[in-house]
Amino acid sequence: xxDLPQVNGQQIDKMKSIAGSEADRPVFMLNLNCYTxxxxxxxxxxxxxxxxxxxxxxxxxxxxxLWRTNIEGTVVGEQCIHEALGxxxxxxxxxxxxxxxxxxxxxxxxxxxxxxxxxxxxxADYTNQG
Numbered sequence: 001x002x003d004l005p006q007v008n009g010q011q012i013d014k015m016k017s018i019a020g021s022e023a024d025r026p027v028f029m030l031n032l033n034c035y036t037x038x039x040x041x042x043x044x045x046x047x048x049x050x051x052x053x054x055x056x057x058x059x060x061x062x063x064x065x066l067w068r069t070n071i072e073g074t075v076v077g078e079q080c081i082h083e084a085l086g087x088x089x090x091x092x093x094x095x096x097x098x099x100x101x102x103x104x105x106x107x108x109x110x111x112x113x114x115x116x117x118x119x120x121x122x123x124a125d126y127t128n129q130g
Contacts, residue, residue: 019093026125039114
């Protein structure tokens with residue numbers, strides 16, 4: 001199993017509780033990533049390798065990137081962000097299985113080299129809202 005740095009234990013526990021219940025439901029995760037110089041975002045080989053393995057990992061758990069966008073500037077605040085990704089998972093259980101999926105270890109090795117900082121926000125599944 002791969003290790004994920006800087007986790008919010010309370011949120012992980014909440015997600016585990018949802019994942020193990022009849023209330024499990026789709027979840028949308030907002031990923032805000034700042035990449036390393038070595039990743040050479042958005043055209044570098046390391047970045048592209050990381051995204052390729054991420055796509056593979058997501059397919060293993062039933063998730064998918066719904067959209068991604070370059071960050072062109074920070075209007076308020078000082079956070080360094082290069083890219084925002086919107087990733088949908090069919091359930092909290094699906095998200096929780098990321099760390100044990102077949103491509104998890106390879107993904108985390110590339111992530112450690114490519115991602116300088118990341119914030120991950122659990123959001124309501126807007127894809128099913130009228």
